Amino acid sequence: MKLKLKIWRQKNAQDKGKMVDYDIEGVSGDMSFLEMLDVLNNQLIGKDEDPVAFDHDCREGICGSCSLFINGEAHGPDRLITTCQLHMRKFKDGDTVYIEPFRAGAFPVIKDLVVDRSALDRIQQAGGYVSVNTSGNTQDANAIPVPKSDADKAFDAATCIGCGACVASCKNASAMLFVAAKVSQFALLPQGKIEAKRRVLNMVEQMDKEGFGSCTNTGACEAECPKGISLENIARMNREYLSASFTANE
Numbered sequence: 001m002k003l004k005l006k007i008w009r010q011k012n013a014q015d016k017g018k019m020v021d022y023d024i025e026g027v028s029g030d031m032s033f034l035e036m037l038d039v040l041n042n043q044l045i046g047k048d049e050d051p052v053a054f055d056h057d058c059r060e061g062i063c064g065s066c067s068l069f070i071n072g073e074a075h076g077p078d079r080l081i082t083t084c085q086l087h088m089r090k091f092k093d094g095d096t097v098y099i100e101p102f103r104a105g106a107f108p109v110i111k112d113l114v115v116d117r118s119a120l121d122r123i124q125q126a127g128g129y130v131s132v133n134t135s136g137n138t139q140d141a142n143a144i145p146v147p148k149s150d151a152d153k154a155f156d157a158a159t160c161i162g163c164g165a166c167v168a169s170c171k172n173a174s175a176m177l178f179v180a181a182k183v184s185q186f187a188l189l190p191q192g193k194i195e196a197k198r199r200v201l202n203m204v205e206q207m208d209k210e211g212f213g214s215c216t217n218t219g220a221c222e223a224e225c226p227k228g229i230s231l232e233n234i235a236r237m238n239r240e241y242l243s244a245s246f247t248a249n250e
C-alpha cells in the first residue's frame with residue numbers, strides 16, 4: 001500500500017508544532033501501526049532527517065504507552081485495542097492518515113507524538129494501592145472470601161492500563177474513567193476497605209489538581225477505551241466519593 005501520512009511534528013515542549021506530510025510506500029496489511037512508523041523512521045534516518053518520536057514499550061497492549069490519536073480517534077479506527085495492536089489492514093491503499101499525540105492540558109507534548117502522562121501516575125500515587133500488614137500475623141488473602149461477581153468486576157476495573165485514551169477522547173479532557181477504574185478495583189474487595197475513604201478523596205483531589213476536566217457523561221471515554229472499562233465504574237466512584245465526603249470526619 002501507498003499512504004499519505006500527516007504527522008504532528010513538534011521539536012520540544014516550547015515549539016508550536018505543525019502537521020507535516022510524508023508519503024510512504026510498501027506498507028503491508030500485516031504490519032502493525034507502530035511497525036509502519038518504524039519503516040517511516042528508517043526512511044527518515046536514511047535521509048538524515050529527524051525520526052518521528054513516539055512512545056511504545058510492550059507492543060502487546062499491556063503497558064499503555066503507545067498512545068496515538070489516529071484519524072481523530074484514540075488508538076485508531078479499531079475497537080478494544082491499543083495503537084500497537086492496530087494493523088495496517090484497517091487502511092486502504094491511497095488513504096490519508098492523520099497521526100497526532102493525545103491532546104489534553106494535563107498531557108503536555110514533550111516531542112512530536114510523545115506526551116507527558118505522569119499526571120496519571122501522581123493520581124495513582126495519591127491512593128491507588130493497599131497497605132499490607134507485615135506484622136507476622138497477616139491474613140492469607142486466599143482465606144478472605146470474595147463473591148465471584150465482585151471479584152470479576154474488580155478484575156475488569158484492574159485491566160485499565162493507564163493509557164489516557166479516555167482523557168484524549170473526552171471533550172472536557174476528564175480523567176474520570178481512569179480514576180474510577182483505579183478506585184473500583186479496590187472498592188469492590190475487602191482488602192481495599194481499610195483505606196477506601198481516604199483513597200477516593202485523595203485521588204479525586206489529585207485529579208482536580210492536575211487540571212483534568214469534569215465528567216459530563218458523554219461516554220466517549222468508554223467508547224474509546226482499549227480495555228472496555230465501563231462507565232459503571234464512574235457511578236461507583238461517585239457513590240464512594242459521596243459516602244466518604246459525608247463521613248470523612250467520623
Ligand code: SF4
Pocket residue numbers: 159160161162163164165166167177178181221224225226227228229
Ligand atoms: S480507563 Fe481505559 S482509556 Fe482510560 S486509561 Fe484506563 S485503559 Fe486507558
Ligand code: FES
Pocket residue numbers: 055056057058059060061062063064065066082083084085
Ligand atoms: S506498546 Fe504497550 S500497550 Fe502498546
